Amino acid sequence: MDPLTHALLGATAAQAALGHRLGRQAWLPGALGGLLPDADILIRSTADPLLAIEYHRHFTHAFAFIPVGGVVAASPWLVQRRYRADWRPLLAAATIGCATHGLLDACTNYGTHLLWPFSTLRVAWHWLTTIGPLLTLALLAGLLLAVRRQSRLPAVLSLSFALVYVGVAAWQRERALDLQELIAAARGHPVVRAEMFPSVGNPVVWRSVYQSGTTLYSDRLRVVDSAGSLWKPGSTLELLFAADLPPAAAADARVQRDFARFSYFSSGWTALSDSDASVIGDARYSLSRDSFEPIWGIRFHPGSATPTEWVDQTARNRVPVGELWREIRGTADGYRGLPTAGRVDAVAVARDSGC
Structure with missing residues (x-):
């Protein structure tokens, strides 16, 4: 945080x-x-x-x-x-x-x-993002009032709000995972593992990522009531494993060790950047909603004194506030009703297959 x-x-x-x-x-x-x-x-x-x-x-x-x-x-x-x-x-x-x-x-x-x-x-x-304006403002207000009035009550109330907010986010994540399971089933995908990532400052919009085979499927979910929940098909990418490293990298013991360290750090969600195949990124985070542009990752230079380069693009990370607000409201482009079990529309299938 x-x-x-x-x-x-x-x-x-x-x-x-x-x-x-x-x-x-x-x-x-x-x-x-x-x-x-x-x-x-x-x-x-x-x-x-x-x-x-x-x-x-x-x-x-x-x-x-x-x-x-x-x-x-x-x-x-x-x-x-x-x-x-x-x-x-x-x-x-x-x-x-x-x-x-x-x-x-x-x-x-x-x-x-x-x-x-x-x-x-x-x-x-996976309940909160590292920036949560509503949570931060509630704590600030409670602290200021508690100190100014020399009363513990405002502090207790703001902490209670924080606990409720986190509890709602945890509940919403479980609901989002249920919707993710429905989407994967509609696509006919056996799921190897799955995760759900919150979007900035709200418990409504989630980024769904699951692995089927060696492929990651990323979608956006708007989780409200059963009638208002929506989803937006996203991008796919192939996971990268140590066995997939080029021969020069595979032959460098330091590279192999650093790949294992980075894979552990990113919980095994490692993949090549769509725009720069020399960058191995943490697939949990992306600068783009339509492709994989890692916020951070590594680049290898086998045989050099320092064969691992840390690639940090956090300075480029921007939250599209207007688009996020439209997603929360349910008016963003590309969203659709949830598929029924065993059936997903042709457009989503074509996108998932990379057509």
């Missing part, structure tokens, strides 16, 4: 829990605790471009790190004599803030090592 939302969630949780003990200052250690785990962005190396993605949302985001993070976040207050009488609530506020970070990140697509060092599983619940 974005740093502002992390800080606000940590601050609001701390103010709600300890505002009666620390007054208006409870939010400060909570905010620092909410931000601290992202200090892992400092772990990087020019000699190893994948080190940053390997350790982002890693040990600093784990449940096991929370007590350590709480102490570190509270230390600016604990080292000052005038705050030592309140060391327990200050430490608790910072720890509460730190505890919110990993859980919030796990609600997104990226993957978070919540269970480190006991498991290497990257936990990703």
